Amino acid sequence: MSHTRPLALVTGASSGIGLELARVFAREGHDLVLVARREPELRALGDELKSRYGADSTVITADLALEGAARQLATEVADSDIEVLVNNAGLGNQGRFWETDLDADHRMLAVNVLALTELTKLLLPAMVARGSGRVLNVASTAGFQPGPFMATYYASKAYVISLTEALAEELTGTGVTATALCPGVVPTGFQAAAEMDPNTPLLKSPGSKSAEYVANAAYKGMVAGRRIVIPGVVNKIGAQAGRVTPRVVMTKVTRRLNPPA
Ligand SMILES: NC(=O)c1ccc[n+]([C@@H]2O[C@H](COP(=O)([O-])OP(=O)(O)OC[C@H]3O[C@@H](n4cnc5c(N)ncnc54)[C@H](OP(=O)(O)O)[C@@H]3O)[C@@H](O)[C@H]2O)c1
Numbered sequence: 001m002s003h004t005r006p007l008a009l010v011t012g013a014s015s016g017i018g019l020e021l022a023r024v025f026a027r028e029g030h031d032l033v034l035v036a037r038r039e040p041e042l043r044a045l046g047d048e049l050k051s052r053y054g055a056d057s058t059v060i061t062a063d064l065a066l067e068g069a070a071r072q073l074a075t076e077v078a079d080s081d082i083e084v085l086v087n088n089a090g091l092g093n094q095g096r097f098w099e100t101d102l103d104a105d106h107r108m109l110a111v112n113v114l115a116l117t118e119l120t121k122l123l124l125p126a127m128v129a130r131g132s133g134r135v136l137n138v139a140s141t142a143g144f145q146p147g148p149f150m151a152t153y154y155a156s157k158a159y160v161i162s163l164t165e166a167l168a169e170e171l172t173g174t175g176v177t178a179t180a181l182c183p184g185v186v187p188t189g190f191q192a193a194a195e196m197d198p199n200t201p202l203l204k205s206p207g208s209k210s211a212e213y214v215a216n217a218a219y220k221g222m223v224a225g226r227r228i229v230i231p232g233v234v235n236k237i238g239a240q241a242g243r244v245t246p247r248v249v250m251t252k253v254t255r256r257l258n259p260p261a
Pocket of ligand 1: 011012015016017037038063064065088089090092138139140184185186190191
């Protein structure tokens with residue numbers, strides 16, 4: 001894998017927030033490793049990043065829900081001096097916990113939790129040894145409270161926030177940073193993939209931001225070494241309000257915002 005600029009690996013770069021993050025990293029002088037299942041989308045993005053920003057991209061197709069896929073990906077890039085690891089690939093799943101498909105939950109946890117953990121664990125040692133590097137984990141404002149009818153998804157994002165904050169503390173003084181990106185609602189392929197009811201009040205949130213806005217906020221916060229980045233004032237206020245509101249109240253509010261179809 002030949003590259004001349006610092007290398008950023010972005011999982012889930014074929015659409016939505018990951019695609020915009022790849023654009024931002026290319027604009028800011030990085031070469032890219034683009035990872036997802038949909039190869040044509042990744043190749044088209046690679047061509048665009050070359051023509052717009054002169055960035056070189058390596059495309060790696062991988063289904064991160066599969067056992068061993070994250071390990072294989074880490075092996076493929078082991079000699080590449082990854083400067084930035086962006087664990088963005090993720091998915092949701094709406095419905096009553098006892099009615100949603102166990103295999104769907106399994107795939108979600110494999111991508112949102114396990115692949116993120118494995119890639120971070122396997123790529124961090126080289127960053128720490130080098131004394132430079134960044135990990136950007138895409139969590140969600142969903143990680144700040146329980147989420148009835150998307151219970152597994154909200155819990156997966158709580159894990160990402162907790163892991164990243166702990167990691168950031170462990171990394172103090174190493175030259176490596178860890179940042180959890182916590183967007184609110186972002187119109188992307190996520191909502192359809194999660195089979196969310198398009199009329200659910202949550203999707204009309206005043207805190208909704210574009211993927212482009214979120215990606216720019218993420219980059220800025222990551223470069224500043226922030227542990228948590230919450231794009232948009234409304235979402236920042238919401239997250240703070242959640243800290244002083246009893247958890248049971250937050251859970252009931254979330255229920256009302258996102259009832260099952
Ligand atoms: N949209 C929102 O409202 C929102 C809010 C907060 C946080 N987030 C988080 O933002 C991240 C990006 O989501 P998005 O909103 O940009 O949704 P999206 O447009 O659906 O993008 C999801 C990305 O993840 C990849 N992905 C999904 N399953 C995968 C698998 N098994 N293996 C490899 N890649 C996989 C998809 O690529 P392929 O399909 O090509 O594999 C796609 O590139 C997720 O972690 C999500 O939880 C989203």
